[in-house]
Amino acid sequence: DIPTVQDYITDDLSREGLNEIIDLSGTLIKDIHNVNLFHRDLHLGNLLIKPGVPPQLLVIDVHRATLLPGVTHTQRIFNLAQFGYSLWRLTPFTNVIRLLRAYRWLDLRRPRFKAMVRSVFNTILTLRFRHWQGRTRHCLRNSSRCLMIKEPFRDIYINRVYTDMNNKIIEMTRAGGSTIKETHHHRLSIHPVGADRFYVKEYRHIKLFSRIRSLFGYYPARMGWLAGNGFVIRQIPTADPVALIAHKVPFWDWVQTAWLITKEIKATPSNQYVTEQFTVPKPGLTHRKKE
Numbered sequence: 001d002i003p004t005v006q007d008y009i010t011d012d013l014s015r016e017g018l019n020e021i022i023d024l025s026g027t028l029i030k031d032i033h034n035v036n037l038f039h040r041d042l043h044l045g046n047l048l049i050k051p052g053v054p055p056q057l058l059v060i061d062v063h064r065a066t067l068l069p070g071v072t073h074t075q076r077i078f079n080l081a082q083f084g085y086s087l088w089r090l091t092p093f094t095n096v097i098r099l100l101r102a103y104r105w106l107d108l109r110r111p112r113f114k115a116m117v118r119s120v121f122n123t124i125l126t127l128r129f130r131h132w133q134g135r136t137r138h139c140l141r142n143s144s145r146c147l148m149i150k151e152p153f154r155d156i157y158i159n160r161v162y163t164d165m166n167n168k169i170i171e172m173t174r175a176g177g178s179t180i181k182e183t184h185h186h187r188l189s190i191h192p193v194g195a196d197r198f199y200v201k202e203y204r205h206i207k208l209f210s211r212i213r214s215l216f217g218y219y220p221a222r223m224g225w226l227a228g229n230g231f232v233i234r235q236i237p238t239a240d241p242v243a244l245i246a247h248k249v250p251f252w253d254w255v256q257t258a259w260l261i262t263k264e265i266k267a268t269p270s271n272q273y274v275t276e277q278f279t280v281p282k283p284g285l286t287h288r289k290k291e
Helices: 005-010 015-034 073-088 094-103 110-140 160-174 208-214 220-233 270-278
Strands: 037-039 047-050 056-059 065-067 146-151 154-159 178-182 186-193 196-204 240-248 255-263
Touching: 005 015, 005 047, 015 037, 015 047, 015 056, 015 073, 015 094, 037 073, 073 094, 073 110, 094 110, 110 146, 110 220, 146 160, 154 160, 160 186, 160 196, 160 240, 160 255, 196 220, 208 255, 220 240, 220 255
Parallel strands: none
Antiparallel strands: 037 065, 047 056, 146 154, 154 240, 178 186, 186 196, 196 255, 240 255
C-alpha cells in the first residue's frame, strides 16, 4: 500500500524530509495548472507518495479534476488554499509560505508575492469556516460523531461515545439528581455517574411563541447542542455535549420540553476562555496605582 502525504507527514519526519515534500507538492500543483487541470478536492489526503530519491507524488481522485481552456487566478488561489489548509492543520503556517514559494506561478517580487499570500490566507480562513460549519451540522444527523434516534413525539441526538449509556441518559431526564437551579422555564440538575458528573438542563416551553419557534428549530436546547459541538470541532475546551432530547406535542409537532445533557471536563470555563483569547485591552484605559 502506498501511503498518502497526510499519513507520511504525521509520522516522525525530519525537517529536511518535510521541506522536500512541500517543495515537490508546490511543483506538482504548478504542473497540474500548467496543463489546464483544475482539481476540486486537492489536499494532503489526495496525494500518494512513493518513497525514493527523490520521492514521487501521485494525485488520486482524478474524477474531481476538470480539463479547462485555462486555469483562472481564482482557481489557482482556491487550489493552493485547499492544499494549504490541509497542510496548516498539521504543520505551522510557515510551511504554507514555503509551498507558495515552490509554486512560483507568480514572480517572487515582494508586493505581488505578498498579495498572493494574502489571497491564499483569506481563502484558507473561508474554507476553515465552511469546514467547521459543515462538521458542526453533523451533530443533527447520523454521522461518525452523533447518532440520531427518531421516536414517536421524541427526537434523540446522542454522542456516539456515550451510546452505551443510552438508557442511563434517558433516565436522567425523568427524575433524580441534585437540583442546582429551577425556575418556571428551566431546571438544571447534576447527576454523578461513577467518577464523572453529568449536567442536565431542562427547557420547558410554556409560552406559545416559544413553541412556534421550535417548529423552525429555534429552541435553546438545540442551539446549545449546536454551540457545544461547534466548540468541540474548533478544539475549544468546554463541557462535552452528550445528548439532546426533545419531546414533542402530538399533532402540533412543536417542542414541549427539551433536555441538554453535558459532561463536566477539567478545563477553563468557556466564558473565561473567550475573555482570555479574544478580549484585547484598549490602550489608555489601564488604571495606574495611586502614588
